[in-house]
Amino acid sequence: MTQDQHLQAEAPMTFRAWVAVFGAILGAFMAVLDIQITNASIKEITGGLGATIEEASWISTAYLVAEIVIIPISGWLTRMLSLRTYLTWTSSLFLFFSVCCALSWNLESMIVFRALQGLTGGALIPLAFQVILSLPPSKRTVGLALFSVTATFAPAIGPTVGGYLTQAFHWSVVFYMNLIPGAFLMFAIIYGIDKEKKNLDLLKQLDIWGILSMAIGLSSLTIFLEEGEREDWFSSNFILVLALTSLVFLISFVWIELKTKNPFINLRLLVRKNFGFGCLVNFVVGLAMYGALYLLPLYLSSIQSYNSVDIGKTMMWAGLPQLFIIPFVPKLLKRFDARVLAFVGINIFAFSCYMNSHLTSLVGYDQLMWSQIVRAMGQPLLMIPLSTITTGLIEKSQAGSASGLFNMLRNLGGSVGIAVLSTLMSVREKFHSAKLVEGVTIYSHETVERLAMYKKLFIAKGFDVATASDKALAALDVTIRKQAHVMSFNDCFLFVCGALIASSLLLLLCDKVQSPTGPSDAH
Structure with a gap:
């Protein structure tokens, strides 16, 4: 079949089909946006919940863990429940748990609701991509262009949106804002996607060990990566257990999926x-x-x-x-x-x-x-x-x-x-700091000049000579550490x-x- 014949054989894209595409992409956009949008408001959220910044890291980690676990399972759930049914349920629950996040009364409730929000919202990302892959070939590039907005534009504006809403209103608005686009999302699903017959017989072939090993392995790996630096990596027994758990269960997951007759996800695609x-x-x-x-x-x-x-x-x-x-x-x-x-x-x-x-x-x-x-x-x-x-x-x-x-x-x-x-x-900040300190000696002309400048500034502010000397040394130390920090960013x-x-x-x-x-x- 020639390209012209192929294009003529394609079913035309109806208005309903485009509504479905825009709805699915909007859902993915919301899910990706919610990864970053809380980061700019984390101080206000922790203040409202009475938690520390370190504890608040779990607000993002909970979402990421749940999201990365549900993404690979979404294809199998779609085959079993049908695209329309699964999208309807996961979208409505995502909106419900978004409201629950806004109404959280302490850190523990926020973490639970963020995990449930990620578990439902995370599915919106691969489902949107799946909708695009199902488009007629002549329309797929347009669909991929729209999907790229969710992958690159949403994360880029997340801090902007989150920061503005928090400053102008309240941190809870970051979660309530999902309701407005969520209304169109629900309409697009119901209006634009045809009903399909469920295939509940897939439950009889449930790849339970593959799903469990994947869920445990990926969640352990994600927590290991998110919390490792804060826990000083392998000096922490908690991190060590997570590393071993992720290694064992992910290896088991790959082995199960390659050996089982009806895997929930086809890993053999990766060898193409x-x-x-x-x-x-x-x-x-x-x-x-x-x-x-x-x-x-x-x-x-x-x-x-x-x-x-x-x-x-x-x-x-x-x-x-x-x-x-x-x-x-x-x-x-x-x-x-x-x-x-x-x-x-x-x-x-x-x-x-x-x-x-x-x-x-x-x-x-x-x-x-x-x-x-x-x-x-x-x-x-x-x-x-x-x-x-x-x-x-x-x-x-x-x-x-x-x-x-x-x-x-x-x-x-x-x-x-x-x-x-x-x-x-x-690591690099410590390296640069050590190197810079090596050059800071009383025999260095630049060091002597910088200390003298700082000392004059502090004396001008009313400090005595001894105090000004101490503060000059402290200021020089701050300058060195700041410079080392900048060099580590580079x-x-x-x-x-x-x-x-x-x-x-x-x-x-x-x-x-x-x-x-x-x-x-x-x-």
Whole structure:
């Protein structure tokens, strides 16, 4: 069948179908946004719940653990319950638990409700991707372009939205805001998605050991990655147990899924060249994307003393320009090889990280805006072609497994990235601090001059000579530590840059995939 004959044979996209697509993408957008949106409001949330900042880390961890566990299971649940039924239930429960989060009365209740919110909202991400993979080939690129908004734009504006709502109203509004788009989401599901017969017979073939081993392994790994740095890694028995548990159960999960007759997720897709390499690149993209979202706000708050609103204003430049670039990517895919576009996009993203690897204690909004704009130019060129390369040769019957694996690995990459970067920052800060201290001696002309300057400033403020000398030494110590901290940020951005460049080579090893605007033999 020629391409023209294939396109003529496609069923036309109706208004109802487009409503379903927009609804599914809106659901995924809300789910991804909720990962980041609480981070900018964490001080206000902990204050309202009477918890410490350290304890509040579980507010985000609970959501991430539940989300990463439900993503791989969503394909199997969809086959059993039907897409419409599962989307209806998981969306309505996501909205219900969002309200419960807003009404939380203490830290424990918030953690429980955040876990349940992640368990229901996390399913919205792979389900939206599955809806797009089920579109006619000529419309799939448009769907992937819309989905990329959830993957890159939502995390970028999360701190902005969360910070603004918290400053203007109250931290609970961060959760209540889900109700407005949630109303359209429910309408889109009911109106746009056809009823299908449930396949409850799948319960008889329930891969219970595969699901349990996956759930225990992934949840242990996520907690290990999220809490490892705070617990000083393997010096903590808690972290050591988590590491061993995740290792044993994830190995068991892989073995069970490869041996069982009816696995709930098809891991064999990963041995296909395009899908395997694409998922590896997606893992690194998750590391870089969520890693950058971790590093920049931390730099702005700790070095520049920005509040949540100022941080949001800086970060929004990584998001807003994407809205103007994304519509052009499907047209570019018609003219250029997806591998070339993805290669260019990922290296533009890498260059933006390189731009951020030259921070000083004076770099702020004006300078960072440009690196954020460069990042916003690269991510759309990467995400849409990457999805095309990875899933372009996947059969429609495997859409659930492909969606679950692809999205799970990006989220897992984010958790790994934050854990690696937080540890790298700590190690490199100690290294730079030690190196800087080596050069600070009474025989150093620069040291003597700096101490004299500080001493004069403190004497001018009314301190006696002895006190001024002590304060000058303390001020010099603060300066050294601050400089070491900035240098550790630079090292982290260089690491992210290198990881992106290295992973870009995998894209060149993939087979050429015809743009979804044309037919795919796998479909």
